[in-house]
Amino acid sequence: MDVAFTIRRYQPEVREDPYYETFKFEAEPTDRVLDGLNHIKWHMDGTLALRRSCQHGICGSDAMRINGKNGLACKTLLQDVGAEVTIEPLMGFPVLKDLIVDVDPFFEQFKKVKAYLINDGPEPDRERLQSPEEAARYGDTSKCIMCGACTGSCPSFWPGSGFIGPAAVVQAHRFMFDSRDEGNEERAAALDGRDGVWACRTVFNCTKACPVGIQVTRAIGEVKRALTWDGS
Amino acid sequence: MSDGAARERPTFTGPREWVTYRGGLGMLMWGLHRIAGLGILLFLTLHIVDIFLLGFGKDVFNSLIGIYSSPWAHVMDVFLVFGVLFHAINGLRIIVQDFAPRVMLAEHKLVVIELVVLFVIFVPAAWALLAPLFGG
Numbered sequence: 144m145d146v147a148f149t150i151r152r153y154q155p156e157v158r159e160d161p162y163y164e165t166f167k168f169e170a171e172p173t174d175r176v177l178d179g180l181n182h183i184k185w186h187m188d189g190t191l192a193l194r195r196s197c198q199h200g201i202c203g204s205d206a207m208r209i210n211g212k213n214g215l216a217c218k219t220l221l222q223d224v225g226a227e228v229t230i231e232p233l234m235g236f237p238v239l240k241d242l243i244v245d246v247d248p249f250f251e252q253f254k255k256v257k258a259y260l261i262n263d264g265p266e267p268d269r270e271r272l273q274s275p276e277e278a279a280r281y282g283d284t285s286k287c288i289m290c291g292a293c294t295g296s297c298p299s300f301w302p303g304s305g306f307i308g309p310a311a312v313v314q315a316h317r318f319m320f321d322s323r324d325e326g327n328e329e330r331a332a333a334l335d336g337r338d339g340v341w342a343c344r345t346v347f348n349c350t351k352a353c354p355v356g357i358q359v360t361r362a363i364g365e366v367k368r369a370l371t372w373d374g375s
Numbered sequence: 376m377s378d379g380a381a382r383e384r385p386t387f388t389g390p391r392e393w394v395t396y397r398g399g400l401g402m403l404m405w406g407l408h409r410i411a412g413l414g415i416l417l418f419l420t421l422h423i424v425d426i427f428l429l430g431f432g433k434d435v436f437n438s439l440i441g442i443y444s445s446p447w448a449h450v451m452d453v454f455l456v457f458g459v460l461f462h463a464i465n466g467l468r469i470i471v472q473d474f475a476p477r478v479m480l481a482e483h484k485l486v487v488i489e490l491v492v493l494f495v496i497f498v499p500a501a502w503a504l505l506a507p508l509f510g511g
Protein backbone atom coordinates (compact mmCIF):
# COMPACT_ATOMS: atom_id res chain seq x y z
CA MET A 144 0.00 0.00 0.00
CA ASP A 145 1.03 3.62 -0.56
CA VAL A 146 1.35 5.43 2.72
CA ALA A 147 1.91 9.05 3.69
CA PHE A 148 3.45 9.78 7.07
CA THR A 149 3.01 13.37 8.21
CA ILE A 150 5.43 13.94 11.03
CA ARG A 151 5.68 16.88 13.39
CA ARG A 152 9.34 17.81 13.12
CA TYR A 153 11.34 19.96 15.49
CA GLN A 154 14.97 20.43 14.53
CA PRO A 155 16.25 23.18 16.82
CA GLU A 156 19.64 23.27 15.08
CA VAL A 157 18.23 24.21 11.71
CA ARG A 158 14.85 25.71 12.37
CA GLU A 159 13.35 27.45 15.35
CA ASP A 160 9.73 26.46 14.95
CA PRO A 161 8.25 23.00 14.75
CA TYR A 162 6.81 22.08 11.36
CA TYR A 163 5.03 19.20 9.67
CA GLU A 164 6.66 17.17 6.92
CA THR A 165 5.10 14.44 4.82
CA PHE A 166 6.92 11.32 3.63
CA LYS A 167 5.39 9.05 0.99
CA PHE A 168 6.53 5.47 0.49
CA GLU A 169 5.44 1.85 -0.07
CA ALA A 170 4.58 -0.34 2.89
CA GLU A 171 2.74 -3.51 3.80
CA PRO A 172 -0.56 -3.22 5.69
CA THR A 173 0.91 -5.53 8.30
CA ASP A 174 3.88 -3.24 8.85
CA ARG A 175 3.96 -1.34 12.10
CA VAL A 176 4.13 2.43 12.35
CA LEU A 177 7.65 1.95 13.69
CA ASP A 178 8.66 0.09 10.51
CA GLY A 179 7.53 3.13 8.57
CA LEU A 180 9.50 5.49 10.80
CA ASN A 181 12.57 3.27 10.47
CA HIS A 182 12.12 3.26 6.71
CA ILE A 183 12.07 7.06 6.68
CA LYS A 184 15.08 7.31 8.95
CA TRP A 185 17.13 4.73 7.07
CA HIS A 186 16.21 5.50 3.47
CA MET A 187 14.66 8.95 3.21
CA ASP A 188 15.81 11.34 5.92
CA GLY A 189 18.47 10.32 8.43
CA THR A 190 17.85 13.39 10.54
CA LEU A 191 14.51 12.08 11.79
CA ALA A 192 14.88 11.68 15.54
CA LEU A 193 12.93 9.10 17.51
CA ARG A 194 13.42 6.73 20.42
CA ARG A 195 13.00 3.01 20.09
CA SER A 196 14.78 0.06 21.53
CA CYS A 197 13.13 -3.31 21.94
CA GLN A 198 10.68 -2.83 19.05
CA HIS A 199 8.41 -5.36 20.76
CA GLY A 200 6.27 -3.32 23.13
CA ILE A 201 8.41 -4.05 26.16
CA CYS A 202 10.74 -1.11 26.76
CA GLY A 203 8.21 1.67 26.36
CA SER A 204 10.50 4.02 24.41
CA ASP A 205 8.37 4.75 21.40
CA ALA A 206 5.14 6.14 22.79
CA MET A 207 3.88 8.92 20.52
CA ARG A 208 0.69 10.49 19.24
CA ILE A 209 -0.43 8.50 16.20
CA ASN A 210 -3.41 9.94 14.31
CA GLY A 211 -4.39 11.98 17.31
CA LYS A 212 -4.15 9.21 19.90
CA ASN A 213 -1.26 7.98 21.98
CA GLY A 214 0.21 4.54 21.43
CA LEU A 215 3.42 2.64 20.82
CA ALA A 216 4.71 2.89 17.26
CA CYS A 217 6.00 -0.69 17.54
CA LYS A 218 2.57 -2.03 18.47
CA THR A 219 0.45 -0.11 15.99
CA LEU A 220 -0.18 -1.73 12.60
CA LEU A 221 -0.65 0.38 9.49
CA GLN A 222 -3.79 -1.56 8.58
CA ASP A 223 -5.34 -0.27 11.81
CA VAL A 224 -4.49 3.39 11.29
CA GLY A 225 -4.86 3.73 7.52
CA ALA A 226 -2.62 5.03 4.77
CA GLU A 227 -2.53 8.63 6.01
CA VAL A 228 -0.73 8.71 9.32
CA THR A 229 -0.03 11.80 11.37
CA ILE A 230 2.70 11.32 13.93
CA GLU A 231 3.41 13.76 16.72
CA PRO A 232 5.35 13.65 19.98
CA LEU A 233 3.61 13.02 23.30
CA MET A 234 1.65 16.04 24.46
CA GLY A 235 2.55 17.98 27.58
CA PHE A 236 6.23 16.99 27.48
CA PRO A 237 9.04 19.35 26.44
CA VAL A 238 10.17 18.34 22.94
CA LEU A 239 13.92 17.86 22.48
CA LYS A 240 13.92 16.93 18.81
CA ASP A 241 11.25 15.61 16.46
CA LEU A 242 9.52 12.77 18.33
CA ILE A 243 11.92 12.73 21.25
CA VAL A 244 10.54 14.33 24.38
CA ASP A 245 12.24 15.14 27.66
CA VAL A 246 11.20 12.37 30.02
CA ASP A 247 13.26 13.54 33.00
CA PRO A 248 10.34 15.37 34.64
CA PHE A 249 8.21 12.31 33.96
CA PHE A 250 10.56 10.01 35.86
CA GLU A 251 10.84 12.56 38.67
CA GLN A 252 7.18 11.85 39.41
CA PHE A 253 7.94 8.19 40.08
CA LYS A 254 10.42 9.28 42.74
CA LYS A 255 7.83 11.58 44.30
CA VAL A 256 5.34 8.77 44.78
CA LYS A 257 8.11 6.44 46.03
CA ALA A 258 7.37 3.74 43.51
CA TYR A 259 9.38 1.06 45.25
CA LEU A 260 8.85 -1.41 48.07
CA ILE A 261 8.90 0.23 51.49
CA ASN A 262 9.09 -2.07 54.47
CA ASP A 263 11.25 -1.27 57.47
CA GLY A 264 10.32 -4.45 59.35
CA PRO A 265 12.91 -7.10 60.13
CA GLU A 266 14.13 -8.88 57.04
CA PRO A 267 12.89 -12.43 56.72
CA ASP A 268 15.33 -15.29 56.06
CA ARG A 269 13.93 -15.87 52.63
CA GLU A 270 11.66 -13.98 50.19
CA ARG A 271 8.67 -12.15 51.55
CA LEU A 272 5.92 -14.58 50.61
CA GLN A 273 2.62 -13.58 49.13
CA SER A 274 -0.47 -15.53 48.09
CA PRO A 275 -1.61 -15.53 44.45
CA GLU A 276 -4.66 -13.53 45.54
CA GLU A 277 -2.48 -10.91 47.17
CA ALA A 278 -0.34 -10.71 44.05
CA ALA A 279 -3.43 -10.37 41.88
CA ARG A 280 -4.45 -7.26 43.80
CA TYR A 281 -1.83 -5.22 41.95
CA GLY A 282 -1.42 -7.53 38.94
CA ASP A 283 -2.95 -5.07 36.50
CA THR A 284 -0.73 -2.12 37.44
CA SER A 285 2.40 -4.29 37.55
CA LYS A 286 2.15 -4.54 33.74
CA CYS A 287 3.20 -0.90 33.33
CA ILE A 288 6.14 -0.36 30.95
CA MET A 289 6.48 3.36 31.81
CA CYS A 290 6.06 4.54 28.23
CA GLY A 291 4.16 7.70 29.16
CA ALA A 292 1.29 7.15 26.70
CA CYS A 293 -1.24 7.59 29.53
CA THR A 294 0.34 10.69 31.04
CA GLY A 295 0.62 12.31 27.60
CA SER A 296 -3.07 11.62 26.96
CA CYS A 297 -4.38 13.28 30.11
CA PRO A 298 -6.17 16.64 29.84
CA SER A 299 -5.20 17.40 33.44
CA PHE A 300 -1.55 16.95 32.50
CA TRP A 301 -1.55 18.89 29.20
CA PRO A 302 -1.50 22.45 30.56
CA GLY A 303 1.63 21.65 32.55
CA SER A 304 0.23 22.75 35.89
CA GLY A 305 2.08 20.11 37.88
CA PHE A 306 -0.21 17.05 37.94
CA ILE A 307 1.94 13.99 38.65
CA GLY A 308 0.13 12.16 35.85
CA PRO A 309 -1.54 8.77 35.54
CA ALA A 310 1.69 6.79 35.08
CA ALA A 311 3.02 7.82 38.48
CA VAL A 312 -0.28 6.91 40.12
CA VAL A 313 -0.23 3.52 38.40
CA GLN A 314 3.26 2.93 39.82
CA ALA A 315 2.13 4.04 43.26
CA HIS A 316 -0.87 1.71 43.01
CA ARG A 317 1.41 -1.19 42.21
CA PHE A 318 3.11 -0.81 45.60
CA MET A 319 0.22 0.57 47.66
CA PHE A 320 -1.78 -2.59 47.11
CA ASP A 321 1.18 -4.90 47.63
CA SER A 322 0.68 -6.85 50.88
CA ARG A 323 4.44 -6.67 51.58
CA ASP A 324 4.58 -2.89 51.41
CA GLU A 325 4.10 -0.48 54.31
CA GLY A 326 4.87 2.85 52.72
CA ASN A 327 1.39 4.24 52.07
CA GLU A 328 1.68 7.05 54.57
CA GLU A 329 4.91 8.26 52.99
CA ARG A 330 3.34 8.17 49.54
CA ALA A 331 0.29 10.13 50.57
CA ALA A 332 2.25 13.39 50.54
CA ALA A 333 2.62 13.27 46.76
CA LEU A 334 -0.66 11.55 46.00
CA ASP A 335 -3.17 13.29 48.26
CA GLY A 336 -3.31 16.83 46.95
CA ARG A 337 -4.14 19.15 44.10
CA ASP A 338 -1.32 17.82 41.96
CA GLY A 339 -1.93 14.27 43.10
CA VAL A 340 -4.79 11.91 42.28
CA TRP A 341 -7.43 14.59 42.80
CA ALA A 342 -6.43 16.29 39.55
CA CYS A 343 -7.86 13.23 37.79
CA ARG A 344 -11.23 14.01 36.22
CA THR A 345 -11.93 10.44 35.07
CA VAL A 346 -11.62 11.29 31.40
CA PHE A 347 -10.49 7.72 30.54
CA ASN A 348 -8.01 8.84 27.87
CA CYS A 349 -5.25 7.07 29.82
CA THR A 350 -7.07 3.74 29.89
CA LYS A 351 -7.59 3.93 26.14
CA ALA A 352 -4.01 4.96 25.43
CA CYS A 353 -2.34 2.27 27.53
CA PRO A 354 -0.57 -0.12 25.13
CA VAL A 355 -0.58 -2.96 27.64
CA GLY A 356 -4.24 -2.62 28.57
CA ILE A 357 -3.98 -1.41 32.16
CA GLN A 358 -7.25 -0.08 33.59
CA VAL A 359 -5.51 3.16 34.46
CA THR A 360 -8.53 5.26 35.43
CA ARG A 361 -9.78 2.47 37.65
CA ALA A 362 -6.38 2.20 39.35
CA ILE A 363 -6.42 5.94 40.02
CA GLY A 364 -9.94 5.53 41.43
CA GLU A 365 -8.71 2.82 43.79
CA VAL A 366 -5.89 5.06 44.99
CA LYS A 367 -8.41 7.88 45.60
CA ARG A 368 -10.52 5.52 47.66
CA ALA A 369 -7.56 4.24 49.61
CA LEU A 370 -6.46 7.78 50.43
CA THR A 371 -9.97 8.66 51.57
CA TRP A 372 -10.84 5.66 53.69
CA ASP A 373 -8.26 2.93 54.02
CA GLY A 374 -5.35 5.26 54.56
CA SER A 375 -6.34 6.91 57.81
CA MET B 376 17.90 18.69 31.96
CA SER B 377 21.59 19.34 31.45
CA ASP B 378 21.57 22.59 29.55
CA GLY B 379 18.80 24.09 31.67
CA ALA B 380 17.46 27.33 30.30
CA ALA B 381 20.07 27.46 27.53
CA ARG B 382 17.51 26.38 25.00
CA GLU B 383 13.78 26.65 25.21
CA ARG B 384 12.06 23.34 24.69
CA PRO B 385 8.67 23.95 23.19
CA THR B 386 6.18 21.63 24.80
CA PHE B 387 3.72 20.14 22.34
CA THR B 388 0.51 21.42 23.89
CA GLY B 389 -2.22 23.96 23.28
CA PRO B 390 -5.97 24.27 22.70
CA ARG B 391 -5.70 23.09 19.09
CA GLU B 392 -3.85 19.96 20.15
CA TRP B 393 -6.23 19.37 23.06
CA VAL B 394 -9.41 19.38 21.02
CA THR B 395 -7.90 17.22 18.31
CA TYR B 396 -6.87 14.47 20.71
CA ARG B 397 -9.00 11.43 19.89
CA GLY B 398 -9.96 10.47 23.40
CA GLY B 399 -13.40 9.15 22.47
CA LEU B 400 -16.52 9.06 24.61
CA GLY B 401 -14.88 9.77 27.97
CA MET B 402 -13.23 12.93 26.74
CA LEU B 403 -16.43 14.06 25.03
CA MET B 404 -18.41 13.66 28.24
CA TRP B 405 -15.72 15.50 30.17
CA GLY B 406 -15.78 18.38 27.69
CA LEU B 407 -19.58 18.61 27.71
CA HIS B 408 -19.54 18.62 31.50
CA ARG B 409 -17.30 21.72 31.48
CA ILE B 410 -19.39 23.44 28.79
CA ALA B 411 -22.62 22.71 30.68
CA GLY B 412 -21.00 24.02 33.85
CA LEU B 413 -20.03 27.28 32.18
CA GLY B 414 -23.54 27.58 30.74
CA ILE B 415 -25.06 27.24 34.20
CA LEU B 416 -22.65 29.85 35.50
CA LEU B 417 -23.71 32.20 32.71
CA PHE B 418 -27.37 31.68 33.60
CA LEU B 419 -26.70 32.35 37.27
CA THR B 420 -24.92 35.57 36.38
CA LEU B 421 -27.88 36.63 34.27
CA HIS B 422 -30.21 35.80 37.13
CA ILE B 423 -28.19 37.86 39.58
CA VAL B 424 -28.17 40.77 37.14
CA ASP B 425 -31.95 40.77 36.67
CA ILE B 426 -32.61 40.67 40.41
CA PHE B 427 -30.10 43.50 40.79
CA LEU B 428 -32.18 45.60 38.38
CA LEU B 429 -34.96 45.71 40.97
CA GLY B 430 -32.90 48.41 42.59
CA PHE B 431 -33.56 50.66 39.58
CA GLY B 432 -37.27 50.61 40.07
CA LYS B 433 -40.33 48.74 38.96
CA ASP B 434 -40.33 49.77 35.30
CA VAL B 435 -36.77 48.81 34.54
CA PHE B 436 -37.25 45.44 36.19
CA ASN B 437 -40.56 44.72 34.45
CA SER B 438 -39.30 45.59 31.00
CA LEU B 439 -36.41 43.23 31.37
CA ILE B 440 -38.29 40.44 32.99
CA GLY B 441 -40.77 40.64 30.10
CA ILE B 442 -38.09 39.26 27.83
CA TYR B 443 -38.23 35.98 29.74
CA SER B 444 -41.73 35.23 28.52
CA SER B 445 -40.81 35.62 24.86
CA PRO B 446 -40.65 32.49 22.65
CA TRP B 447 -36.89 32.78 22.42
CA ALA B 448 -36.60 32.60 26.16
CA HIS B 449 -38.49 29.31 26.08
CA VAL B 450 -35.97 27.93 23.60
CA MET B 451 -33.15 29.10 25.83
CA ASP B 452 -34.89 27.44 28.76
CA VAL B 453 -34.70 24.15 26.91
CA PHE B 454 -30.94 24.56 26.65
CA LEU B 455 -30.78 25.47 30.30
CA VAL B 456 -32.75 22.39 31.34
CA PHE B 457 -30.50 20.22 29.20
CA GLY B 458 -27.35 21.77 30.62
CA VAL B 459 -28.45 21.41 34.23
CA LEU B 460 -29.66 17.84 33.73
CA PHE B 461 -26.50 16.83 31.90
CA HIS B 462 -24.25 18.39 34.50
CA ALA B 463 -26.21 16.80 37.34
CA ILE B 464 -26.57 13.29 35.94
CA ASN B 465 -23.06 13.15 34.53
CA GLY B 466 -21.82 14.32 37.91
CA LEU B 467 -23.71 11.48 39.56
CA ARG B 468 -22.02 9.02 37.20
CA ILE B 469 -18.63 10.37 38.21
CA ILE B 470 -19.55 10.06 41.90
CA VAL B 471 -20.66 6.46 41.39
CA GLN B 472 -17.35 5.73 39.66
CA ASP B 473 -15.41 7.31 42.50
CA PHE B 474 -17.22 5.26 45.12
CA ALA B 475 -16.89 1.97 43.24
CA PRO B 476 -13.91 2.13 40.86
CA ARG B 477 -14.62 -1.34 39.55
CA VAL B 478 -17.66 -0.06 37.65
CA MET B 479 -15.20 1.84 35.47
CA LEU B 480 -14.68 -1.41 33.56
CA ALA B 481 -18.13 -0.70 32.12
CA GLU B 482 -17.51 2.96 31.29
CA HIS B 483 -19.56 2.93 28.10
CA LYS B 484 -22.51 1.12 29.69
CA LEU B 485 -22.60 3.71 32.45
CA VAL B 486 -22.75 6.48 29.88
CA VAL B 487 -25.60 4.74 28.07
CA ILE B 488 -27.55 4.44 31.35
CA GLU B 489 -26.81 8.09 32.06
CA LEU B 490 -28.12 9.19 28.67
CA VAL B 491 -31.28 7.12 29.04
CA VAL B 492 -32.02 8.73 32.42
CA LEU B 493 -31.20 12.13 30.96
CA PHE B 494 -33.63 11.85 28.08
CA VAL B 495 -36.41 10.32 30.15
CA ILE B 496 -36.39 13.52 32.19
CA PHE B 497 -35.42 15.95 29.46
CA VAL B 498 -37.96 15.07 26.77
CA PRO B 499 -41.09 15.76 28.87
CA ALA B 500 -39.48 18.91 30.28
CA ALA B 501 -38.64 20.17 26.80
CA TRP B 502 -42.14 19.33 25.69
CA ALA B 503 -43.67 21.29 28.54
CA LEU B 504 -41.54 24.30 27.64
CA LEU B 505 -42.03 24.23 23.90
CA ALA B 506 -45.64 23.12 23.55
CA PRO B 507 -47.07 26.58 24.42
CA LEU B 508 -45.14 28.01 21.48
CA PHE B 509 -47.06 25.79 19.12
CA GLY B 510 -50.40 26.50 20.75
CA GLY B 511 -50.27 23.35 22.89
Ligand code: FES
Nearest residue numbers: 196198202203217
Ligand atom coordinates in the same frame (compact mmCIF):
# COMPACT_ATOMS: atom_id res chain seq x y z
S1 FES C 1 10.43 0.09 21.00
FE1 FES C 1 10.28 -0.79 22.97
S2 FES C 1 8.18 -0.47 23.38
FE2 FES C 1 8.31 0.09 21.31
